[in-house]
Amino acid sequence: MTRIAIVGVAGRMGRTLVNAVQQDDGATLAGGVVEPGSSLAGADVGELAGLGRLGVAAADSLEAIVDEFDVLIDFTAPRVTLANLAFCADHGKRIVIGTTGLDSDQLAELDGYADKVPMVFAPNMSVGVNLTLSLLETAARALGDEGYDIEVIEAHHRHKVDSPSGTALKMGEVVAEALGRNLDEHGVFERVGQCGPRDPKEIGFATVRAGDIVGEHTVMFATEGERIEITHKASSRMTFAKGAVRAARWVAERSNGRYGMADVLGL
Numbered sequence: 001m002t003r004i005a006i007v008g009v010a011g012r013m014g015r016t017l018v019n020a021v022q023q024d025d026g027a028t029l030a031g032g033v034v035e036p037g038s039s040l041a042g043a044d045v046g047e048l049a050g051l052g053r054l055g056v057a058a059a060d061s062l063e064a065i066v067d068e069f070d071v072l073i074d075f076t077a078p079r080v081t082l083a084n085l086a087f088c089a090d091h092g093k094r095i096v097i098g099t100t101g102l103d104s105d106q107l108a109e110l111d112g113y114a115d116k117v118p119m120v121f122a123p124n125m126s127v128g129v130n131l132t133l134s135l136l137e138t139a140a141r142a143l144g145d146e147g148y149d150i151e152v153i154e155a156h157h158r159h160k161v162d163s164p165s166g167t168a169l170k171m172g173e174v175v176a177e178a179l180g181r182n183l184d185e186h187g188v189f190e191r192v193g194q195c196g197p198r199d200p201k202e203i204g205f206a207t208v209r210a211g212d213i214v215g216e217h218t219v220m221f222a223t224e225g226e227r228i229e230i231t232h233k234a235s236s237r238m239t240f241a242k243g244a245v246r247a248a249r250w251v252a253e254r255s256n257g258r259y260g261m262a263d264v265l266g267l
């Protein structure tokens, strides 16, 4: 049994992760952590998740549960995640990171831990999205570097704080890499006013934030006479949570390194 602790256990993903761990026969819920000073410290994590009492009290620090768990699942915020990563490296723990919105300095800091801790880091833990990434790579290679305009369109709920989504950026990176382009150079994240005609090599991003949309992504390859759209729609956070628990069980058996969902799923 993999002993899993969830940080950010009162959050949208945290509560869903409690459900996913409870449904997994190979994993056990060893702890949950809320923000330091939170009024939810001491609450039963099962009750926070709407499951009824599970007998696991929410802690307000990782130190308080350090002997209880083997793998930490972290869907919180970039600075919090980096502090938790350092904690896991110092204490011989493993970590699954779903947090998005890390900037380039934060990503470099995360990479610095690759030889100190076994970690899975993925902006999207769903099996379907990771399959979609490999379909996108195939499509980009087949369509080639000329003639098709590429646009990434994503939609999420009104509470999401980063934009475009980590998944949209990952989709852009996969397509750019397949075409030998650099997303830093060719990504276009805003079009407003007299912005002129489209550069054939640009990869455009458009973002919708509304209501309770769990997560939708479309990559469009459009040319004169036809367009291809590859779309993934998540209808429940459970798809991400199940992927994260699968990643936690997988990384429990791995040595130090930074892994992605493609490694976990063997894609």
Ligand code: NAD
Pocket (backbone or CB within 6 Å): 007, 008, 009, 010, 011, 012, 013, 014, 033, 034, 035, 036, 075, 076, 077, 080, 097, 098, 099, 100, 101, 122, 123, 124, 125, 126, 240
């Ligand atoms: P949320 O705001 O509902 O939850 C975040 C939780 O973290 C909150 O409950 C907050 O109290 C808690 N938190 C903040 N600081 C903390 C600390 N120091 N210690 C303990 N807990 C702390 O957000 P959410 O919708 O659950 O999303 C969280 C992150 O996960 C975002 O970055 C989001 O983009 C990402 N996400 C990733 C995937 C994926 O598949 N990788 C899927 C969905 C969401």
